[in-house]
Amino acid sequence: MARKPENLIYAVDDKPPFLRLVLLGLQNAVLIAIYLVYIVIITKAAGESEKLTVSAISMGMIAVSIATVLQSLWKGPVGSGYFSPPVCSAIYLGPSVLAAKAGGLPAVFGMTIFAGAVEIILSRFLHKLRPYFPPAVSGFIILIVGIQLGLVGIDQVLDIREYGSPAFEKHILISLITLSIIVILSVWARGLARLLCSLIGILVGFVISIPLGLLIPESVSLFLNPIISRITFLKLYLLQF
Numbered sequence: 001m002a003r004k005p006e007n008l009i010y011a012v013d014d015k016p017p018f019l020r021l022v023l024l025g026l027q028n029a030v031l032i033a034i035y036l037v038y039i040v041i042i043t044k045a046a047g048e049s050e051k052l053t054v055s056a057i058s059m060g061m062i063a064v065s066i067a068t069v070l071q072s073l074w075k076g077p078v079g080s081g082y083f084s085p086p087v088c089s090a091i092y093l094g095p096s097v098l099a100a101k102a103g104g105l106p107a108v109f110g111m112t113i114f115a116g117a118v119e120i121i122l123s124r125f126l127h128k129l130r131p132y133f134p135p136a137v138s139g140f141i142i143l144i145v146g147i148q149l150g151l152v153g154i155d156q157v158l159d160i161r162e163y164g165s166p167a168f169e170k171h172i173l174i175s176l177i178t179l180s181i182i183v184i185l186s187v188w189a190r191g192l193a194r195l196l197c198s199l200i201g202i203l204v205g206f207v208i209s210i211p212l213g214l215l216i217p218e219s220v221s222l223f224l225n226p227i228i229s230r231i232t233f234l235k236l237y238l239l240q241f
Contacts, residue, residue, distance in 0.1 A: 027199035035087040046100035170212045178205035
């Protein structure tokens with residue numbers, strides 16, 4: 001059994017209680033859902049409708065769930081055996097927006113499929129390519145991704161894409177409260193509160209946004225429709241691709 005680091009509550013070989021597993025799974029689902037904002041940005045860049053955007057988000061959630069199962073159950077060439085949920089990567093955000101503006105979602109699909117095929121091929125030679133990616137190079141790549149994520153985060157916090165008054169003060173207040181709760185619970189809390197720090201912070205921010213008028217019923221109703229009924233949009237774009 002692997003030795004558990006002191007800063008971890010559960011190591012690789014530990015099995016948390018069932019209730020904590022459920023809550024941790026819920027927290028990961030919430031955290032993964034945050035990255036679905038990239039899909040919204042790409043569909044808006046392609047000039048697609050709100051209905052199709054919701055359908056694209058649904059398909060993204062289904063794809064993430066399937067990939068999570070493959071990553072956690074199989075070991076070897078497919079998965080690692082670890083609970084490692086994938087997310088919509090910020091690395092593809094810039095090129096995807098350019099592809100969406102140039103050729104719509106069919107261009108994004110084609111680019112993503114080709115990039116995925118290249119990654120699959122390169123993964124077979126990753127051990128030989130590691131000497132060409134020292135910490136200085138890989139660290140710089142991570143820095144660029146972090147900057148891009150930061151720009152997207154600031155955009156969403158300030159809500160500068162909205163028409164009319166963006167209500168900067170309200171967005172900044174909610175973002176600071178949410179971030180503060182997550183940091184405080186992650187550093188100083190113990191037990192379940194520390195495990196679910198991200199989920200607690202997001203829920204508090206969600207609740208605070210209601211009396212401040214930033215959460216309108218129309219935006220919530222979009223996600224109450226059946227997910228499966230939204231899958232049909234793929235038929236049109238796959239045929240176009």
